[in-house]
Amino acid sequence: MPNANSHTESPLDIAENVPLAPFTSFRIGGPARFLIGAHTQRELQQALRFAREMHLPFCILGGGSNLLISDDGFPGVAIRLLMNRVTRSGGMVQVQAGYDLTALVHRTVAWGLSGLESLAGIPGTVGGAVRGNAGAYGGAIGDVLATVSALDAATLKVVTLRRDQCAFGYRDSRFKRDPGLIVVGALLALAPGDPEEVSAKVTQTLAKREAKQLSCDQSAGSFFMNPVVDDAALIRKFEDEQGVRCRECRIPAGWLIDQAGLRNLKVGGAAVSHRHANYLVNTGSATATEMVQLARLVRKEVQVKLGVVLKEEVSPLGVVI
Ligand SMILES: Cc1cc2nc3c(=O)[nH]c(=O)nc-3n(C[C@H](O)[C@H](O)[C@H](O)COP(=O)(O)OP(=O)(O)OC[C@H]3O[C@@H](n4cnc5c(N)ncnc54)[C@H](O)[C@@H]3O)c2cc1C
Known part of the structure:
Protein backbone atom coordinates (compact mmCIF):
# COMPACT_ATOMS: atom_id res chain seq x y z
CA MET A 1 0.00 0.00 0.00
CA PRO A 2 1.48 3.43 -0.85
CA ASN A 3 2.31 5.52 2.16
CA ALA A 4 -0.15 8.39 2.28
CA ASN A 5 1.77 9.77 5.23
CA SER A 6 4.97 11.41 4.01
CA HIS A 7 7.38 12.74 6.65
CA THR A 8 6.50 16.35 5.77
CA GLU A 9 2.82 15.88 6.52
CA SER A 10 0.97 14.85 9.66
CA PRO A 11 -0.15 11.22 9.57
CA LEU A 12 -3.52 10.52 8.05
CA ASP A 13 -6.06 8.57 10.03
CA ILE A 14 -6.77 5.67 7.64
CA ALA A 15 -8.97 2.73 8.66
CA GLU A 16 -9.71 -0.35 6.55
CA ASN A 17 -13.00 -2.18 5.97
CA VAL A 18 -15.13 0.11 8.06
CA PRO A 19 -18.93 -0.33 8.03
CA LEU A 20 -20.53 2.91 6.83
CA ALA A 21 -24.02 2.37 8.29
CA PRO A 22 -23.17 4.15 11.59
CA PHE A 23 -22.17 7.25 9.61
CA THR A 24 -25.60 7.59 7.99
CA SER A 25 -28.98 8.61 9.40
CA PHE A 26 -30.55 5.59 7.65
CA ARG A 27 -28.12 3.31 9.54
CA ILE A 28 -27.72 1.40 6.28
CA GLY A 29 -24.63 0.60 4.22
CA GLY A 30 -21.80 -1.92 3.97
CA PRO A 31 -18.09 -1.28 4.56
CA ALA A 32 -15.76 1.15 2.85
CA ARG A 33 -12.47 -0.36 1.74
CA PHE A 34 -10.80 2.64 3.40
CA LEU A 35 -12.21 5.38 5.60
CA ILE A 36 -10.30 8.59 6.22
CA GLY A 37 -11.34 11.47 8.45
CA ALA A 38 -10.12 14.79 7.00
CA HIS A 39 -9.71 17.38 9.76
CA THR A 40 -8.07 19.95 7.47
CA GLN A 41 -8.02 20.87 3.81
CA ARG A 42 -4.51 19.49 3.66
CA GLU A 43 -5.69 16.12 4.97
CA LEU A 44 -8.43 16.12 2.35
CA GLN A 45 -5.77 16.67 -0.32
CA GLN A 46 -3.67 13.85 1.17
CA ALA A 47 -6.69 11.53 1.22
CA LEU A 48 -7.43 12.27 -2.44
CA ARG A 49 -3.80 11.64 -3.34
CA PHE A 50 -3.97 8.34 -1.46
CA ALA A 51 -7.07 7.30 -3.46
CA ARG A 52 -5.32 8.25 -6.69
CA GLU A 53 -2.19 6.26 -5.82
CA MET A 54 -4.31 3.25 -4.89
CA HIS A 55 -6.28 3.62 -8.18
CA LEU A 56 -9.47 3.68 -6.16
CA PRO A 57 -12.55 5.89 -6.41
CA PHE A 58 -13.32 8.27 -3.54
CA CYS A 59 -16.55 9.49 -2.03
CA ILE A 60 -17.32 12.26 0.42
CA LEU A 61 -19.31 11.83 3.62
CA GLY A 62 -20.71 14.84 5.45
CA GLY A 63 -23.22 14.18 8.21
CA GLY A 64 -24.65 11.20 6.28
CA SER A 65 -28.19 12.56 6.60
CA ASN A 66 -28.95 12.35 2.90
CA LEU A 67 -27.13 9.18 1.91
CA LEU A 68 -28.35 5.73 0.90
CA ILE A 69 -25.29 3.47 0.73
CA SER A 70 -25.22 0.03 -0.89
CA ASP A 71 -25.23 -3.10 1.26
CA ASP A 72 -21.95 -3.95 -0.50
CA GLY A 73 -20.45 -0.74 0.83
CA PHE A 74 -17.99 1.38 -1.12
CA PRO A 75 -14.99 -0.28 -2.83
CA GLY A 76 -12.80 2.80 -2.53
CA VAL A 77 -11.77 5.59 -0.18
CA ALA A 78 -14.59 7.19 1.82
CA ILE A 79 -13.54 10.59 3.14
CA ARG A 80 -15.37 12.16 6.08
CA LEU A 81 -15.10 15.94 6.13
CA LEU A 82 -14.39 16.94 9.72
CA MET A 83 -12.96 20.45 9.28
CA ASN A 84 -15.19 22.66 11.35
CA ARG A 85 -13.91 26.16 11.98
CA SER A 199 -34.03 33.59 18.12
CA ALA A 200 -37.86 33.64 18.08
CA LYS A 201 -37.84 32.81 14.35
CA VAL A 202 -35.57 29.83 14.97
CA THR A 203 -37.85 28.65 17.77
CA GLN A 204 -40.82 28.95 15.39
CA THR A 205 -39.03 26.95 12.70
CA LEU A 206 -38.15 24.21 15.18
CA ALA A 207 -41.72 24.15 16.48
CA LYS A 208 -43.09 23.80 12.93
CA ARG A 209 -40.69 20.92 12.28
CA GLU A 210 -41.64 19.32 15.59
CA ALA A 211 -45.36 19.62 14.79
CA LYS A 212 -44.79 17.83 11.49
CA GLN A 213 -42.50 15.34 13.26
CA LEU A 214 -39.70 16.08 10.81
CA SER A 215 -36.96 14.79 13.09
CA CYS A 216 -37.81 11.20 12.28
CA ASP A 217 -35.10 8.68 13.17
CA GLN A 218 -33.43 6.33 10.70
CA SER A 219 -34.57 8.19 7.62
CA ALA A 220 -32.88 10.62 5.28
CA GLY A 221 -35.63 13.20 5.60
CA SER A 222 -37.66 13.65 2.42
CA PHE A 223 -36.83 10.77 0.15
CA PHE A 224 -38.24 12.36 -3.02
CA MET A 225 -38.11 15.92 -4.29
CA ASN A 226 -41.36 17.82 -4.62
CA PRO A 227 -42.21 17.45 -8.32
CA VAL A 228 -43.45 20.12 -10.70
CA VAL A 229 -46.96 19.00 -11.65
CA ASP A 230 -48.81 20.07 -14.80
CA ASP A 231 -52.14 18.43 -13.96
CA ALA A 232 -54.33 21.45 -13.11
CA ALA A 233 -57.01 19.29 -11.43
CA LEU A 234 -54.42 17.69 -9.14
CA ILE A 235 -52.99 21.10 -8.24
CA ARG A 236 -56.48 22.42 -7.46
CA LYS A 237 -57.23 19.37 -5.30
CA PHE A 238 -54.00 19.90 -3.36
CA GLU A 239 -54.64 23.62 -2.87
CA ASP A 240 -58.29 23.12 -1.83
CA GLU A 241 -57.46 20.32 0.58
CA GLN A 242 -54.42 21.96 2.14
CA GLY A 243 -55.58 25.58 1.97
CA VAL A 244 -52.23 26.70 0.51
CA ARG A 245 -51.03 27.82 -2.93
CA CYS A 246 -48.39 25.59 -4.43
CA ARG A 247 -45.07 27.26 -5.30
CA GLU A 248 -43.88 27.03 -8.91
CA CYS A 249 -46.45 24.23 -9.44
CA ARG A 250 -44.48 21.98 -7.05
CA ILE A 251 -46.66 19.66 -5.02
CA PRO A 252 -45.20 18.03 -1.89
CA ALA A 253 -44.18 14.47 -2.72
CA GLY A 254 -45.58 13.38 0.67
CA TRP A 255 -49.08 14.54 -0.28
CA LEU A 256 -48.86 12.64 -3.59
CA ILE A 257 -47.65 9.46 -1.84
CA ASP A 258 -50.60 9.77 0.55
CA GLN A 259 -53.04 10.30 -2.34
CA ALA A 260 -51.73 7.08 -3.84
CA GLY A 261 -52.59 5.35 -0.53
CA LEU A 262 -49.03 4.29 0.22
CA ARG A 263 -48.57 5.41 3.84
CA ASN A 264 -47.23 2.48 5.89
CA LEU A 265 -46.26 0.48 2.78
CA LYS A 266 -43.40 -1.88 3.68
CA VAL A 267 -40.68 -3.89 2.00
CA GLY A 268 -38.83 -5.95 4.61
CA GLY A 269 -37.53 -3.50 7.21
CA ALA A 270 -38.06 -0.45 4.99
CA ALA A 271 -41.34 1.44 5.36
CA VAL A 272 -43.17 4.59 4.31
CA SER A 273 -43.35 6.49 7.59
CA HIS A 274 -46.78 6.63 9.19
CA ARG A 275 -45.95 10.18 10.33
CA HIS A 276 -44.73 11.69 7.07
CA ALA A 277 -45.37 9.91 3.77
CA ASN A 278 -42.25 11.29 2.06
CA TYR A 279 -40.02 9.82 4.77
CA LEU A 280 -38.92 6.28 4.01
CA VAL A 281 -37.64 4.80 7.24
CA ASN A 282 -35.47 1.96 8.36
CA THR A 283 -37.66 0.26 10.97
CA GLY A 284 -34.63 -1.51 12.41
CA SER A 285 -33.13 -4.03 10.05
CA ALA A 286 -33.69 -2.61 6.57
CA THR A 287 -31.12 -3.23 3.88
CA ALA A 288 -30.31 -0.81 1.08
CA THR A 289 -31.84 -3.33 -1.33
CA GLU A 290 -35.15 -3.20 0.56
CA MET A 291 -35.06 0.58 0.71
CA VAL A 292 -34.48 0.76 -3.05
CA GLN A 293 -37.30 -1.74 -3.69
CA LEU A 294 -39.65 0.33 -1.54
CA ALA A 295 -38.65 3.58 -3.26
CA ARG A 296 -39.19 2.03 -6.70
CA LEU A 297 -42.59 0.72 -5.63
CA VAL A 298 -43.62 4.13 -4.32
CA ARG A 299 -42.46 5.80 -7.53
CA LYS A 300 -44.28 3.28 -9.72
CA GLU A 301 -47.55 3.53 -7.78
CA VAL A 302 -47.51 7.34 -7.79
CA GLN A 303 -46.84 7.33 -11.53
CA VAL A 304 -49.57 4.78 -12.28
CA LYS A 305 -52.19 6.32 -9.99
CA LEU A 306 -51.46 10.03 -10.41
CA GLY A 307 -49.32 10.32 -13.55
CA VAL A 308 -46.51 12.08 -11.66
CA VAL A 309 -42.89 10.93 -11.79
CA LEU A 310 -40.97 11.28 -8.52
CA LYS A 311 -37.23 11.86 -8.47
CA GLU A 312 -35.17 11.04 -5.42
CA GLU A 313 -33.75 13.76 -3.20
CA VAL A 314 -31.63 11.21 -1.33
CA SER A 315 -28.07 10.74 -2.64
CA PRO A 316 -27.43 7.13 -3.67
CA LEU A 317 -23.97 5.61 -3.25
CA GLY A 318 -23.54 2.32 -5.10
CA VAL A 319 -27.30 1.86 -5.55
CA VAL A 320 -29.63 2.85 -8.36
CA ILE A 321 -33.01 4.07 -7.15
C1 LIG B 1 -34.72 13.96 9.81
C2 LIG B 1 -34.20 14.66 8.58
C3 LIG B 1 -34.78 15.86 8.17
C4 LIG B 1 -34.30 16.52 7.03
N1 LIG B 1 -34.88 17.71 6.65
C5 LIG B 1 -34.40 18.37 5.58
C6 LIG B 1 -34.96 19.64 5.19
O1 LIG B 1 -35.87 20.17 5.82
N2 LIG B 1 -34.45 20.24 4.08
C7 LIG B 1 -33.42 19.69 3.35
O2 LIG B 1 -32.98 20.31 2.38
N3 LIG B 1 -32.88 18.51 3.69
C8 LIG B 1 -33.34 17.84 4.78
N4 LIG B 1 -32.80 16.62 5.12
C9 LIG B 1 -31.75 16.03 4.30
C10 LIG B 1 -30.31 16.37 4.76
O3 LIG B 1 -30.31 16.81 6.09
C11 LIG B 1 -29.70 17.43 3.87
O4 LIG B 1 -29.68 16.99 2.54
C12 LIG B 1 -28.27 17.78 4.34
O5 LIG B 1 -27.90 19.01 3.78
C13 LIG B 1 -27.23 16.72 3.94
O6 LIG B 1 -25.98 17.09 4.51
P1 LIG B 1 -24.95 15.98 4.98
O7 LIG B 1 -23.73 16.66 5.47
O8 LIG B 1 -25.60 15.04 5.94
O9 LIG B 1 -24.66 15.26 3.61
P2 LIG B 1 -24.35 13.70 3.38
O10 LIG B 1 -25.60 12.92 3.62
O11 LIG B 1 -23.16 13.30 4.13
O12 LIG B 1 -24.03 13.69 1.83
C14 LIG B 1 -25.03 13.91 0.87
C15 LIG B 1 -24.37 14.03 -0.50
O13 LIG B 1 -23.57 15.19 -0.53
C16 LIG B 1 -22.21 14.86 -0.80
N5 LIG B 1 -21.40 15.75 0.04
C17 LIG B 1 -21.41 15.85 1.40
N6 LIG B 1 -20.56 16.82 1.79
C18 LIG B 1 -20.01 17.33 0.66
C19 LIG B 1 -19.05 18.34 0.41
N7 LIG B 1 -18.50 19.03 1.38
N8 LIG B 1 -18.73 18.60 -0.88
C20 LIG B 1 -19.29 17.91 -1.91
N9 LIG B 1 -20.20 16.93 -1.73
C21 LIG B 1 -20.55 16.65 -0.45
C22 LIG B 1 -22.06 13.39 -0.44
O14 LIG B 1 -21.03 12.79 -1.17
C23 LIG B 1 -23.44 12.87 -0.82
O15 LIG B 1 -23.50 12.63 -2.22
C24 LIG B 1 -33.24 15.96 6.27
C25 LIG B 1 -32.65 14.75 6.70
C26 LIG B 1 -33.12 14.11 7.85
C27 LIG B 1 -32.48 12.83 8.29
Whole structure:
Protein backbone atom coordinates (compact mmCIF):
# COMPACT_ATOMS: atom_id res chain seq x y z
CA MET A 1 0.00 0.00 0.00
CA PRO A 2 1.48 3.43 -0.85
CA ASN A 3 2.31 5.52 2.16
CA ALA A 4 -0.15 8.39 2.28
CA ASN A 5 1.77 9.77 5.23
CA SER A 6 4.97 11.41 4.01
CA HIS A 7 7.38 12.74 6.65
CA THR A 8 6.50 16.35 5.77
CA GLU A 9 2.82 15.88 6.52
CA SER A 10 0.97 14.85 9.66
CA PRO A 11 -0.15 11.22 9.57
CA LEU A 12 -3.52 10.52 8.05
CA ASP A 13 -6.06 8.57 10.03
CA ILE A 14 -6.77 5.67 7.64
CA ALA A 15 -8.97 2.73 8.66
CA GLU A 16 -9.71 -0.35 6.55
CA ASN A 17 -13.00 -2.18 5.97
CA VAL A 18 -15.13 0.11 8.06
CA PRO A 19 -18.93 -0.33 8.03
CA LEU A 20 -20.53 2.91 6.83
CA ALA A 21 -24.02 2.37 8.29
CA PRO A 22 -23.17 4.15 11.59
CA PHE A 23 -22.17 7.25 9.61
CA THR A 24 -25.60 7.59 7.99
CA SER A 25 -28.98 8.61 9.40
CA PHE A 26 -30.55 5.59 7.65
CA ARG A 27 -28.12 3.31 9.54
CA ILE A 28 -27.72 1.40 6.28
CA GLY A 29 -24.63 0.60 4.22
CA GLY A 30 -21.80 -1.92 3.97
CA PRO A 31 -18.09 -1.28 4.56
CA ALA A 32 -15.76 1.15 2.85
CA ARG A 33 -12.47 -0.36 1.74
CA PHE A 34 -10.80 2.64 3.40
CA LEU A 35 -12.21 5.38 5.60
CA ILE A 36 -10.30 8.59 6.22
CA GLY A 37 -11.34 11.47 8.45
CA ALA A 38 -10.12 14.79 7.00
CA HIS A 39 -9.71 17.38 9.76
CA THR A 40 -8.07 19.95 7.47
CA GLN A 41 -8.02 20.87 3.81
CA ARG A 42 -4.51 19.49 3.66
CA GLU A 43 -5.69 16.12 4.97
CA LEU A 44 -8.43 16.12 2.35
CA GLN A 45 -5.77 16.67 -0.32
CA GLN A 46 -3.67 13.85 1.17
CA ALA A 47 -6.69 11.53 1.22
CA LEU A 48 -7.43 12.27 -2.44
CA ARG A 49 -3.80 11.64 -3.34
CA PHE A 50 -3.97 8.34 -1.46
CA ALA A 51 -7.07 7.30 -3.46
CA ARG A 52 -5.32 8.25 -6.69
CA GLU A 53 -2.19 6.26 -5.82
CA MET A 54 -4.31 3.25 -4.89
CA HIS A 55 -6.28 3.62 -8.18
CA LEU A 56 -9.47 3.68 -6.16
CA PRO A 57 -12.55 5.89 -6.41
CA PHE A 58 -13.32 8.27 -3.54
CA CYS A 59 -16.55 9.49 -2.03
CA ILE A 60 -17.32 12.26 0.42
CA LEU A 61 -19.31 11.83 3.62
CA GLY A 62 -20.71 14.84 5.45
CA GLY A 63 -23.22 14.18 8.21
CA GLY A 64 -24.65 11.20 6.28
CA SER A 65 -28.19 12.56 6.60
CA ASN A 66 -28.95 12.35 2.90
CA LEU A 67 -27.13 9.18 1.91
CA LEU A 68 -28.35 5.73 0.90
CA ILE A 69 -25.29 3.47 0.73
CA SER A 70 -25.22 0.03 -0.89
CA ASP A 71 -25.23 -3.10 1.26
CA ASP A 72 -21.95 -3.95 -0.50
CA GLY A 73 -20.45 -0.74 0.83
CA PHE A 74 -17.99 1.38 -1.12
CA PRO A 75 -14.99 -0.28 -2.83
CA GLY A 76 -12.80 2.80 -2.53
CA VAL A 77 -11.77 5.59 -0.18
CA ALA A 78 -14.59 7.19 1.82
CA ILE A 79 -13.54 10.59 3.14
CA ARG A 80 -15.37 12.16 6.08
CA LEU A 81 -15.10 15.94 6.13
CA LEU A 82 -14.39 16.94 9.72
CA MET A 83 -12.96 20.45 9.28
CA ASN A 84 -15.19 22.66 11.35
CA ARG A 85 -13.91 26.16 11.98
CA VAL A 86 -16.11 29.21 11.87
CA THR A 87 -15.12 32.88 12.02
CA ARG A 88 -17.07 36.07 11.70
CA SER A 89 -16.42 39.60 10.56
CA GLY A 90 -19.56 41.72 10.90
CA GLY A 91 -22.29 39.97 8.93
CA MET A 92 -19.82 37.85 6.93
CA VAL A 93 -19.44 34.34 8.33
CA GLN A 94 -16.70 32.06 7.03
CA VAL A 95 -17.39 28.43 7.84
CA GLN A 96 -15.71 25.16 6.96
CA ALA A 97 -17.59 22.35 5.24
CA GLY A 98 -17.66 19.91 8.16
CA TYR A 99 -19.42 22.36 10.50
CA ASP A 100 -22.81 21.13 11.69
CA LEU A 101 -25.57 23.17 10.01
CA THR A 102 -27.86 23.34 13.02
CA ALA A 103 -24.93 24.37 15.24
CA LEU A 104 -24.19 27.12 12.71
CA VAL A 105 -27.78 28.35 12.88
CA HIS A 106 -27.51 28.60 16.68
CA ARG A 107 -24.09 30.25 16.46
CA THR A 108 -25.37 32.94 14.10
CA VAL A 109 -28.39 33.51 16.33
CA ALA A 110 -26.02 34.08 19.25
CA TRP A 111 -24.23 36.66 17.09
CA GLY A 112 -27.56 38.36 16.36
CA LEU A 113 -27.30 37.59 12.64
CA SER A 114 -30.33 36.87 10.50
CA GLY A 115 -30.62 34.71 7.37
CA LEU A 116 -30.42 31.07 8.46
CA GLU A 117 -33.54 30.86 10.64
CA SER A 118 -35.56 28.71 8.23
CA LEU A 119 -32.77 26.11 8.11
CA ALA A 120 -32.89 25.34 11.84
CA GLY A 121 -33.23 21.62 12.49
CA ILE A 122 -31.89 20.41 9.13
CA PRO A 123 -29.32 17.76 10.02
CA GLY A 124 -25.93 17.42 8.37
CA THR A 125 -22.93 19.56 7.57
CA VAL A 126 -22.56 22.91 5.85
CA GLY A 127 -20.80 21.20 2.90
CA GLY A 128 -23.64 18.71 2.39
CA ALA A 129 -26.17 21.53 2.66
CA VAL A 130 -24.36 23.65 0.05
CA ARG A 131 -24.05 20.70 -2.32
CA GLY A 132 -27.81 19.92 -2.12
CA ASN A 133 -28.89 23.54 -1.57
CA ALA A 134 -30.71 22.37 1.55
CA GLY A 135 -33.68 24.39 2.62
CA ALA A 136 -37.08 24.56 4.21
CA TYR A 137 -40.04 26.94 4.50
CA GLY A 138 -39.13 28.91 1.39
CA GLY A 139 -35.47 29.49 2.29
CA ALA A 140 -32.36 27.65 1.14
CA ILE A 141 -28.70 27.94 2.05
CA GLY A 142 -27.80 29.16 -1.44
CA ASP A 143 -29.82 32.33 -0.78
CA VAL A 144 -27.34 33.61 1.80
CA LEU A 145 -24.02 32.51 0.33
CA ALA A 146 -21.55 35.06 -0.95
CA THR A 147 -18.94 32.55 -2.14
CA VAL A 148 -18.20 28.84 -1.94
CA SER A 149 -14.68 27.37 -1.79
CA ALA A 150 -14.33 24.00 -3.42
CA LEU A 151 -11.40 21.67 -3.86
CA ASP A 152 -11.08 20.38 -7.39
CA ALA A 153 -10.30 16.65 -6.99
CA ALA A 154 -8.50 16.58 -10.35
CA THR A 155 -6.04 19.40 -9.64
CA LEU A 156 -6.17 19.37 -5.82
CA LYS A 157 -6.47 23.16 -6.00
CA VAL A 158 -9.11 25.25 -4.26
CA VAL A 159 -11.38 27.41 -6.39
CA THR A 160 -13.60 30.14 -4.99
CA LEU A 161 -16.91 30.58 -6.72
CA ARG A 162 -19.38 33.45 -6.41
CA ARG A 163 -22.96 32.51 -5.66
CA ASP A 164 -24.01 33.21 -9.27
CA GLN A 165 -21.40 30.65 -10.42
CA CYS A 166 -22.81 27.88 -8.19
CA ALA A 167 -25.99 27.16 -10.23
CA PHE A 168 -28.18 26.88 -7.16
CA GLY A 169 -31.69 25.60 -7.79
CA TYR A 170 -34.27 23.58 -5.91
CA ARG A 171 -32.12 20.99 -4.07
CA ASP A 172 -29.55 21.49 -6.78
CA SER A 173 -26.16 23.07 -7.35
CA ARG A 174 -23.08 22.90 -9.50
CA PHE A 175 -21.45 20.73 -6.80
CA LYS A 176 -24.22 18.15 -7.05
CA ARG A 177 -23.72 17.91 -10.79
CA ASP A 178 -19.93 17.76 -10.52
CA PRO A 179 -18.78 15.34 -7.77
CA GLY A 180 -15.18 16.31 -8.58
CA LEU A 181 -15.80 19.63 -6.82
CA ILE A 182 -15.67 19.14 -3.06
CA VAL A 183 -17.09 21.96 -0.99
CA VAL A 184 -14.52 22.92 1.65
CA GLY A 185 -15.94 26.19 2.92
CA ALA A 186 -18.54 28.88 2.48
CA LEU A 187 -18.77 32.59 3.07
CA LEU A 188 -22.23 33.60 4.22
CA ALA A 189 -23.55 37.14 3.96
CA LEU A 190 -25.96 37.56 6.86
CA ALA A 191 -27.87 40.61 8.00
CA PRO A 192 -27.67 42.13 11.45
CA GLY A 193 -30.90 41.38 13.29
CA ASP A 194 -32.48 41.80 16.66
CA PRO A 195 -31.16 38.79 18.64
CA GLU A 196 -34.54 38.17 20.28
CA GLU A 197 -36.41 38.30 16.96
CA VAL A 198 -33.89 36.03 15.25
CA SER A 199 -34.03 33.59 18.12
CA ALA A 200 -37.86 33.64 18.08
CA LYS A 201 -37.84 32.81 14.35
CA VAL A 202 -35.57 29.83 14.97
CA THR A 203 -37.85 28.65 17.77
CA GLN A 204 -40.82 28.95 15.39
CA THR A 205 -39.03 26.95 12.70
CA LEU A 206 -38.15 24.21 15.18
CA ALA A 207 -41.72 24.15 16.48
CA LYS A 208 -43.09 23.80 12.93
CA ARG A 209 -40.69 20.92 12.28
CA GLU A 210 -41.64 19.32 15.59
CA ALA A 211 -45.36 19.62 14.79
CA LYS A 212 -44.79 17.83 11.49
CA GLN A 213 -42.50 15.34 13.26
CA LEU A 214 -39.70 16.08 10.81
CA SER A 215 -36.96 14.79 13.09
CA CYS A 216 -37.81 11.20 12.28
CA ASP A 217 -35.10 8.68 13.17
CA GLN A 218 -33.43 6.33 10.70
CA SER A 219 -34.57 8.19 7.62
CA ALA A 220 -32.88 10.62 5.28
CA GLY A 221 -35.63 13.20 5.60
CA SER A 222 -37.66 13.65 2.42
CA PHE A 223 -36.83 10.77 0.15
CA PHE A 224 -38.24 12.36 -3.02
CA MET A 225 -38.11 15.92 -4.29
CA ASN A 226 -41.36 17.82 -4.62
CA PRO A 227 -42.21 17.45 -8.32
CA VAL A 228 -43.45 20.12 -10.70
CA VAL A 229 -46.96 19.00 -11.65
CA ASP A 230 -48.81 20.07 -14.80
CA ASP A 231 -52.14 18.43 -13.96
CA ALA A 232 -54.33 21.45 -13.11
CA ALA A 233 -57.01 19.29 -11.43
CA LEU A 234 -54.42 17.69 -9.14
CA ILE A 235 -52.99 21.10 -8.24
CA ARG A 236 -56.48 22.42 -7.46
CA LYS A 237 -57.23 19.37 -5.30
CA PHE A 238 -54.00 19.90 -3.36
CA GLU A 239 -54.64 23.62 -2.87
CA ASP A 240 -58.29 23.12 -1.83
CA GLU A 241 -57.46 20.32 0.58
CA GLN A 242 -54.42 21.96 2.14
CA GLY A 243 -55.58 25.58 1.97
CA VAL A 244 -52.23 26.70 0.51
CA ARG A 245 -51.03 27.82 -2.93
CA CYS A 246 -48.39 25.59 -4.43
CA ARG A 247 -45.07 27.26 -5.30
CA GLU A 248 -43.88 27.03 -8.91
CA CYS A 249 -46.45 24.23 -9.44
CA ARG A 250 -44.48 21.98 -7.05
CA ILE A 251 -46.66 19.66 -5.02
CA PRO A 252 -45.20 18.03 -1.89
CA ALA A 253 -44.18 14.47 -2.72
CA GLY A 254 -45.58 13.38 0.67
CA TRP A 255 -49.08 14.54 -0.28
CA LEU A 256 -48.86 12.64 -3.59
CA ILE A 257 -47.65 9.46 -1.84
CA ASP A 258 -50.60 9.77 0.55
CA GLN A 259 -53.04 10.30 -2.34
CA ALA A 260 -51.73 7.08 -3.84
CA GLY A 261 -52.59 5.35 -0.53
CA LEU A 262 -49.03 4.29 0.22
CA ARG A 263 -48.57 5.41 3.84
CA ASN A 264 -47.23 2.48 5.89
CA LEU A 265 -46.26 0.48 2.78
CA LYS A 266 -43.40 -1.88 3.68
CA VAL A 267 -40.68 -3.89 2.00
CA GLY A 268 -38.83 -5.95 4.61
CA GLY A 269 -37.53 -3.50 7.21
CA ALA A 270 -38.06 -0.45 4.99
CA ALA A 271 -41.34 1.44 5.36
CA VAL A 272 -43.17 4.59 4.31
CA SER A 273 -43.35 6.49 7.59
CA HIS A 274 -46.78 6.63 9.19
CA ARG A 275 -45.95 10.18 10.33
CA HIS A 276 -44.73 11.69 7.07
CA ALA A 277 -45.37 9.91 3.77
CA ASN A 278 -42.25 11.29 2.06
CA TYR A 279 -40.02 9.82 4.77
CA LEU A 280 -38.92 6.28 4.01
CA VAL A 281 -37.64 4.80 7.24
CA ASN A 282 -35.47 1.96 8.36
CA THR A 283 -37.66 0.26 10.97
CA GLY A 284 -34.63 -1.51 12.41
CA SER A 285 -33.13 -4.03 10.05
CA ALA A 286 -33.69 -2.61 6.57
CA THR A 287 -31.12 -3.23 3.88
CA ALA A 288 -30.31 -0.81 1.08
CA THR A 289 -31.84 -3.33 -1.33
CA GLU A 290 -35.15 -3.20 0.56
CA MET A 291 -35.06 0.58 0.71
CA VAL A 292 -34.48 0.76 -3.05
CA GLN A 293 -37.30 -1.74 -3.69
CA LEU A 294 -39.65 0.33 -1.54
CA ALA A 295 -38.65 3.58 -3.26
CA ARG A 296 -39.19 2.03 -6.70
CA LEU A 297 -42.59 0.72 -5.63
CA VAL A 298 -43.62 4.13 -4.32
CA ARG A 299 -42.46 5.80 -7.53
CA LYS A 300 -44.28 3.28 -9.72
CA GLU A 301 -47.55 3.53 -7.78
CA VAL A 302 -47.51 7.34 -7.79
CA GLN A 303 -46.84 7.33 -11.53
CA VAL A 304 -49.57 4.78 -12.28
CA LYS A 305 -52.19 6.32 -9.99
CA LEU A 306 -51.46 10.03 -10.41
CA GLY A 307 -49.32 10.32 -13.55
CA VAL A 308 -46.51 12.08 -11.66
CA VAL A 309 -42.89 10.93 -11.79
CA LEU A 310 -40.97 11.28 -8.52
CA LYS A 311 -37.23 11.86 -8.47
CA GLU A 312 -35.17 11.04 -5.42
CA GLU A 313 -33.75 13.76 -3.20
CA VAL A 314 -31.63 11.21 -1.33
CA SER A 315 -28.07 10.74 -2.64
CA PRO A 316 -27.43 7.13 -3.67
CA LEU A 317 -23.97 5.61 -3.25
CA GLY A 318 -23.54 2.32 -5.10
CA VAL A 319 -27.30 1.86 -5.55
CA VAL A 320 -29.63 2.85 -8.36
CA ILE A 321 -33.01 4.07 -7.15
C1 LIG B 1 -34.72 13.96 9.81
C2 LIG B 1 -34.20 14.66 8.58
C3 LIG B 1 -34.78 15.86 8.17
C4 LIG B 1 -34.30 16.52 7.03
N1 LIG B 1 -34.88 17.71 6.65
C5 LIG B 1 -34.40 18.37 5.58
C6 LIG B 1 -34.96 19.64 5.19
O1 LIG B 1 -35.87 20.17 5.82
N2 LIG B 1 -34.45 20.24 4.08
C7 LIG B 1 -33.42 19.69 3.35
O2 LIG B 1 -32.98 20.31 2.38
N3 LIG B 1 -32.88 18.51 3.69
C8 LIG B 1 -33.34 17.84 4.78
N4 LIG B 1 -32.80 16.62 5.12
C9 LIG B 1 -31.75 16.03 4.30
C10 LIG B 1 -30.31 16.37 4.76
O3 LIG B 1 -30.31 16.81 6.09
C11 LIG B 1 -29.70 17.43 3.87
O4 LIG B 1 -29.68 16.99 2.54
C12 LIG B 1 -28.27 17.78 4.34
O5 LIG B 1 -27.90 19.01 3.78
C13 LIG B 1 -27.23 16.72 3.94
O6 LIG B 1 -25.98 17.09 4.51
P1 LIG B 1 -24.95 15.98 4.98
O7 LIG B 1 -23.73 16.66 5.47
O8 LIG B 1 -25.60 15.04 5.94
O9 LIG B 1 -24.66 15.26 3.61
P2 LIG B 1 -24.35 13.70 3.38
O10 LIG B 1 -25.60 12.92 3.62
O11 LIG B 1 -23.16 13.30 4.13
O12 LIG B 1 -24.03 13.69 1.83
C14 LIG B 1 -25.03 13.91 0.87
C15 LIG B 1 -24.37 14.03 -0.50
O13 LIG B 1 -23.57 15.19 -0.53
C16 LIG B 1 -22.21 14.86 -0.80
N5 LIG B 1 -21.40 15.75 0.04
C17 LIG B 1 -21.41 15.85 1.40
N6 LIG B 1 -20.56 16.82 1.79
C18 LIG B 1 -20.01 17.33 0.66
C19 LIG B 1 -19.05 18.34 0.41
N7 LIG B 1 -18.50 19.03 1.38
N8 LIG B 1 -18.73 18.60 -0.88
C20 LIG B 1 -19.29 17.91 -1.91
N9 LIG B 1 -20.20 16.93 -1.73
C21 LIG B 1 -20.55 16.65 -0.45
C22 LIG B 1 -22.06 13.39 -0.44
O14 LIG B 1 -21.03 12.79 -1.17
C23 LIG B 1 -23.44 12.87 -0.82
O15 LIG B 1 -23.50 12.63 -2.22
C24 LIG B 1 -33.24 15.96 6.27
C25 LIG B 1 -32.65 14.75 6.70
C26 LIG B 1 -33.12 14.11 7.85
C27 LIG B 1 -32.48 12.83 8.29
